[in-house]
Amino acid sequence: MATRNINKxxxxxxxxxxxxxxxxxxxxxxxxxxxxxTADIGQGEEVAPARAKAEAMGxxxxxxxDLREEFARDYVFPMFRANAIYEGxxxxxxxxxxxxxxxxLIEIANETGADAISHGATGKGNDQVRFELxxxxxxxxxxxxxxxxxxxxNSREKLMAYAxxxxxPVEMKQGKKSPYSMDAxxxxxxxxxGILEDPWAExxxxxxxxxxxxxxxxxxxxxxxxxxxxxxxxxIDGVALSAAEVMETLNKIGGENGIGRDDIxxxxxxxxxxxxxxxxxxxxxxxxxxxxxxxxxLDREAAHLKDELMPRYASIIYNGFWWSPEREMLxxxxxxxxxxxxxxxxxxxxxxxxVVVGRKSETDSLFDESIATFEDDAGSYNQQDAxxxxxxxxxxxxxxARKRLK
Numbered sequence: 001m002a003t004r005n006i007n008k009x010x011x012x013x014x015x016x017x018x019x020x021x022x023x024x025x026x027x028x029x030x031x032x033x034x035x036x037x038t039a040d041i042g043q044g045e046e047v048a049p050a051r052a053k054a055e056a057m058g059x060x061x062x063x064x065x066d067l068r069e070e071f072a073r074d075y076v077f078p079m080f081r082a083n084a085i086y087e088g089x090x091x092x093x094x095x096x097x098x099x100x101x102x103x104x105l106i107e108i109a110n111e112t113g114a115d116a117i118s119h120g121a122t123g124k125g126n127d128q129v130r131f132e133l134x135x136x137x138x139x140x141x142x143x144x145x146x147x148x149x150x151x152x153x154n155s156r157e158k159l160m161a162y163a164x165x166x167x168x169p170v171e172m173k174q175g176k177k178s179p180y181s182m183d184a185x186x187x188x189x190x191x192x193x194g195i196l197e198d199p200w201a202e203x204x205x206x207x208x209x210x211x212x213x214x215x216x217x218x219x220x221x222x223x224x225x226x227x228x229x230x231x232x233x234x235x236i237d238g239v240a241l242s243a244a245e246v247m248e249t250l251n252k253i254g255g256e257n258g259i260g261r262d263d264i265x266x267x268x269x270x271x272x273x274x275x276x277x278x279x280x281x282x283x284x285x286x287x288x289x290x291x292x293x294x295x296x297x298l299d300r301e302a303a304h305l306k307d308e309l310m311p312r313y314a315s316i317i318y319n320g321f322w323w324s325p326e327r328e329m330l331x332x333x334x335x336x337x338x339x340x341x342x343x344x345x346x347x348x349x350x351x352x353x354x355v356v357v358g359r360k361s362e363t364d365s366l367f368d369e370s371i372a373t374f375e376d377d378a379g380s381y382n383q384q385d386a387x388x389x390x391x392x393x394x395x396x397x398x399x400x401a402r403k404r405l406k
Contacts, residue, residue: 008033008114009145010105012131015050018120020168021159022147023057026118028166030145035061035112037105041071041097042186042244053169063108068186071100072243075322076187080286081231081341082306082334083294084314089264091283092317093188098127099322102134109142116143123149126269130320137323180207186247188260188280199265199275210255210279214352217258221350223357224253226289228345231338233286247282254281258352269319288354289345296359296367297341306337340364 009026013019013036026034036059038050047064054062075096086092105117117135121127123146132144153159163170180191189210195201205213227235233246241249254260260281268274294303309330316327343361347354370380 004030004116004143004145006030006032006116006143006145008035008112009116009118009143010035010037010109010112010114011118012101012105012120013038013050013054014120015047015053017156017159017163017170020053020057020170021153021162022118022120023054023059024166024168025147025151025153025162026145029151032116033061034059035063035108035114037063037108038065039101039104040064040066040068041100042068042247043184044189045184056169061112063104065104067100067104068244069242071097072186072247075100076247076283077232077243078331078335079317080283080290081338082310082313082330083287083291084310084317085287086314086318087264087266089262090266090278090318091188091262091280091287092314093185093278093280093283094127094183094190095130095318095320096187096322097185098130098320099134102131102323103138105131106135106138106142109139116145118145118147121146121148124270124272125274126318126320129269130322133320134323186244186251187283188278191277192274196275196277203263203277207277208261208279210251211261211281212256212258214258214261217256217351221348222253222257224285224347224349226285226293226345226347227343228290228293229342231290231294231335231341233289247286250282250285252281253349254285254354255279257349259349259354260284261352285347285349285354288356289347290341292345292347292356292359293343293361294341297343297361297364298337299366302337306334309333 009030009032011019011023011026011034013023015038023034023036026032036050036054038047040047051062051064079092079096084092086095108114109117119128119131121131128146128149132146135142135144148154153162160170162168180196181193183190191203191207196203225237226233227238232243233241235241236246236249260279260283262278262280263275264278265273265275298306313327313330313334316322316324316330321327342364343359345356346358348357368380
């Protein structure tokens with residue numbers, strides 16, 4: 001039984017089996033009032049039924065919010081200005097959604113006078129860390145209830161039995177176990193569990209939902225042009241789009257061309273290795289395009305410094321420290337670097353591949369054709385200057401070599 005005195009709690013509520021059971025469990029164990037919060041961050045599923053489910057369970061304060069634009073604009077786009085990628089492969093689709101949900105949980109707690117928040121993340125994963133680090137950063141004194149760390153309902157069978165015992169409506173009761181644990185938003189959809197727990201097993205082709213297989217993708221390439229302002233995509237093929245519209249469009253185009261599938265074994269923050277599969281069509285295209293526009297607009301040493309700091313920035317997000325001072329400090333630097341990252345990138349999408357075929361910036365390109373040319377440079381670059389440059393850079397090695405050769 002609970003030992004904390006909790007009067008009201010805000011629950012991150014999807015309306016699925018886990019959070020529906022959690023809702024009733026909170027009322028039974030803590031004797032508290034529950035406020036539900038359901039966010040649409042582009043998961044592609046209807047969120048409105050969550051209201052009907054919460055109402056059927058007697059909930060009076062129900063928050064259903066469309067956060068797609070805020071998610072894309074204030075979280076995904078700033079992250080992609082850094083070209084962030086975790087352990088060389090993971091585009092942080094789940095990680096970047098958690099800070100926004102944590103922020104809204106705290107804001108709703110403040111609005112409703114709740115003294116606690118609750119989530120459905122398990123005690124094995126990263127999400128418990130991300131939700132709670134965000135909550136404590138934004139409201140240090142908030143109470144957090146993580147049922148998976150407290151109850152003994154540690155299997156789908158036990159959850160189903162609890163739901164049946166308490167008259168909790170649960171859809172899709174046909175099987176005792178779903179094949180995969182999935183999480184989706186505008187940036188990606190992830191798959192874990194089932195046969196994926198064997199890192200040697202190839203995923204079933206029927207698992208993928210957003211992308212066609214590269215083998216089944218069109219035999220003709222698709223060309224797109226991305227317009228950039230200060231490092232962010234603001235148009236596709238000349239049509240101005242909001243951040244969320246950019247991602248929705250790229251997910252569709254990328255998915256049709258078999259782009260964005262990944263099969264990864266990653267190192268979780270809690271210490272274990274985990275195998276997951278991901279579909280990130282928009283993110284895959286965005287990363288390629290952003291590096292292309294930076295290649296002609298960003299100073300060499302600024303670009304190299306960004307690349308050195310990127311793994312740290314990615315780990316900060318992966319581990320749940322979005323609201324930390326170090327992430328905010330790095331973000332200031334990253335955003336400053338994007339001041340002149342303006343222009344156009346042309347990409348060819350073909351059977352799972354994203355190929356850069358053009359990049360230009362009318363105002364901010366640092367590519368000087370008169371200097372880079374292999375033809376007559378008409379005095380714009382004195383090739384004799386290279387001799388002294390080379391000898392100065394070789395000086396320390398020549399000194400060391402003379403010592404060794406004596």
